[in-house]
Amino acid sequence: MANYIYVTKDETLKKSIEKYSDSEVIGVDIETMGKDPLCPRKGEIRLLQIAVEKSPVMIVDWTKISDEGKQVVKEFLERPTVKVFHNAKFDLKFLFNEGINLQEYIFDTYLAAGVLTLGRKNPKLSLESLVEKHLKIKLDKEEQKSNWARDPLTDEQLKYAAIDASVLLPLRQKLTAELENSDLKETAKLEFETIPAIVQMELNGVGVDKEKLALLKENLQQEKEACLDSLRAHFPQDINFNSPNQLLQALGEKGIKITSTKHEELSQIAPRYEEVSLILKHKEIEKQLQFAKKIPECVDVSTSKIYSNYFQLGAATGRLSCTDFNLQQVPNRREFRDCFVPDKGNVLVVADYSQMQIRIAAEISKDYEMIEAYQRGDDLHKLTASLISGKSVDEVTKEMRTAAKALNFGMLFGMGAAGLVKYAWSSYNVKLTEQEASEFIEKFFKKYSGLKHWQKKEGRKKTKESRTLGNRRRLFDEEARYTQLVNNPIQGSESDILKKVLSFLPTIFNGTSAKIIACVHDEIIIECEEAEAEKIAVMLQVAMEKVGEKYLKEVPVVAEAIITTSWAEK
DNA sequence: TCCGTGCTCCC
DNA sequence: CAAGGGAGCACGGAG
Numbered sequence: 344m345a346n347y348i349y350v351t352k353d354e355t356l357k358k359s360i361e362k363y364s365d366s367e368v369i370g371v372d373i374e375t376m377g378k379d380p381l382c383p384r385k386g387e388i389r390l391l392q393i394a395v396e397k398s399p400v401m402i403v404d405w406t407k408i409s410d411e412g413k414q415v416v417k418e419f420l421e422r423p424t425v426k427v428f429h430n431a432k433f434d435l436k437f438l439f440n441e442g443i444n445l446q447e448y449i450f451d452t453y454l455a456a457g458v459l460t461l462g463r464k465n466p467k468l469s470l471e472s473l474v475e476k477h478l479k480i481k482l483d484k485e486e487q488k489s490n491w492a493r494d495p496l497t498d499e500q501l502k503y504a505a506i507d508a509s510v511l512l513p514l515r516q517k518l519t520a521e522l523e524n525s526d527l528k529e530t531a532k533l534e535f536e537t538i539p540a541i542v543q544m545e546l547n548g549v550g551v552d553k554e555k556l557a558l559l560k561e562n563l564q565q566e567k568e569a570c571l572d573s574l575r576a577h578f579p580q581d582i583n584f585n586s587p588n589q590l591l592q593a594l595g596e597k598g599i600k601i602t603s604t605k606h607e608e609l610s611q612i613a614p615r616y617e618e619v620s621l622i623l624k625h626k627e628i629e630k631q632l633q634f635a636k637k638i639p640e641c642v643d644v645s646t647s648k649i650y651s652n653y654f655q656l657g658a659a660t661g662r663l664s665c666t667d668f669n670l671q672q673v674p675n676r677r678e679f680r681d682c683f684v685p686d687k688g689n690v691l692v693v694a695d696y697s698q699m700q701i702r703i704a705a706e707i708s709k710d711y712e713m714i715e716a717y718q719r720g721d722d723l724h725k726l727t728a729s730l731i732s733g734k735s736v737d738e739v740t741k742e743m744r745t746a747a748k749a750l751n752f753g754m755l756f757g758m759g760a761a762g763l764v765k766y767a768w769s770s771y772n773v774k775l776t777e778q779e780a781s782e783f784i785e786k787f788f789k790k791y792s793g794l795k796h797w798q799k800k801e802g803r804k805k806t807k808e809s810r811t812l813g814n815r816r817r818l819f820d821e822e823a824r825y826t827q828l829v830n831n832p833i834q835g836s837e838s839d840i841l842k843k844v845l846s847f848l849p850t851i852f853n854g855t856s857a858k859i860i861a862c863v864h865d866e867i868i869i870e871c872e873e874a875e876a877e878k879i880a881v882m883l884q885v886a887m888e889k890v891g892e893k894y895l896k897e898v899p900v901v902a903e904a905i906i907t908t909s910w911a912e913k
Numbered sequence: 914t915c916c917g918t919g920c921t922c923c924c
Numbered sequence: 925c926a927a928g929g930g931a932g933c934a935c936g937g938a939g
């Protein structure tokens with residue numbers, strides 16, 4: 344189907360590549376081999392395929408050409424022509440390890456299709472599915488699993504490699520047209536421009552202090568044993584405390600009737616039953632122990648770093664998700680965060696936005712009171728606390744502020760009174776009656792009536808899609824729920840802003856020691872040389888605020904950056 | 914071995 | 925009227 348030329352010699356490479364140099368758009372793909380062909384630290388490139396219009400695909404055998412030949416390819420790829428990949432992140436990581444650093448002019452068919460289908464249950468974003476859907480071509484992916492280290496490669500392998508690259512250009516055309524139709528070109532562009540930052544982040548990894556972690560695990564294991572000893576006095580039978588079923592039954596036999604063993608429910612009756620307190624303690628330790636065991640398993644022994652995997656469109660709202668290891672769910676306790684550290688001589692710059700979601704809600708809803716409050720530089724949590732208590736801002740206690748915080752965030756999700764009671768208790772240890780919650784909500788919306796009106800207007804829409812400030816679209820399989828319509832523009836806009844910041848960082852930090860190492864929704868973590876930290880902290884904070892203000896016209900944006908020797912703030 | 918359920922960690 | 929978005933563990937039943 345697709346013609347190709349198989350290049351194994353420098354001379355052929357130089358001659359052939361000239362013919363491809365007029366093209367303004369090229370399709371690029373690689374095949375990898377080695378210990379772990381999917382991991383850029385353990386695998387290596389075997390083939391690099393380049394596809395252009397109306398010419399055979401050029402297949403470069405990376406193991407056969409010299410460093411000089413690779414230099415020719417590097418110069419060719421680093422020219423300002425559009426490079427079309429499918430899941431560019433993968434290829435860019437391998438290419439970066441070969442000294443080829445592609446930062447611009449990237450089109451990713453995987454992300455483009457993802458942007459078009461964001462929110463859908465089964466988006467089917469594999470090259471195979473996309474090619475079948477958009478080009479009506481059936482790809483045979485059998486060779487993908489073949490041995491790419493063999494020599495010589497078979498004709499089938501070369502043909503497979505050629506076809507994979509050859510479909511990229513026509514696929515891009517179809518996807519571009521769809522992006523245009525759906526008014527999603529800007530969103531797709533943002534996604535493409537975010538790739539280099541994600542590539543850097545994944546390649547850099549996050550340092551882990553294994554000794555500290557081992558100590559933490561040791562302590563937790565001892566605590567668990569002690570806890571189990573106490574529990575056995577209450578439960579002589581052989582019971583697995585990790586089994587909700589067994590737990591429910593054992594408690595039932597003691598006359599403790601509950602419908603679920605979740606923390607929320609157990610904590611209600613814990614003051615009355617010592618065994619319930621112990622079960623809660625056990626749950627807490629067990630959860631932490633899970634992390635303390637899991638983290639070291641994910642650390643690369645040769646570098647003492649964790650290399651996580653980020654999905655740019657992991658969440659329906661546009662947020663990143665993170666796996667293997669999921670850095671976005673590390674317990675927010677000093678003992679754990681202290682285990683994430685920079686290399687010797689380096690420090691971390693940890694930056695996050697201040698109350699970004701509420702600011703976005705204020706901007707989108709045009710709520711007068713909120714906008715005014717932020718423009719004055721007020722503490723919105725305190726302000727809300729004063730509002731619901733009827734006291735002046737100066738009289739607001741820490742506890743009142745915490746309760747107001749729950750209210751402020753809860754209202755962004757479109758919570759009702761019952762929801763707020765649960766949320767305030769489980770997240771902030773604030774005990775409310777449903778009556779109190781109702782009154783708070785009423786007072787809240789009386790004050791912030793602009794937000795209320797926006798929520799009613801937005802949430803009542805009978806629609807299957809929702810857009811963000813960056814015009815990102817989220818699709819719903821069914822008609823969207825009120826709470827989703829109220830929340831998606833806020834969470835989604837926040838992710839637009841974060842991605843915009845990420846997209847600038849490789850350029851901004853070019854020539855400095857700064858390395859992006861992690862990103863947790865409204866937080867960016869940079870590792871850099873200690874001597875540069877002050878400068879980099881300012882650069883990052885300014886970038887975050889500047890970008891934020893491009894999206895938020897009326898509400899000021901505040902970002903904070905601190906310099907620290909571990910993820911736990913000092 | 915796979916997968917749904919229940920639960921808990923994060924923002 | 926209205927709890928948003930994730931990942932991942934252990935369990936326990938199905939295959």
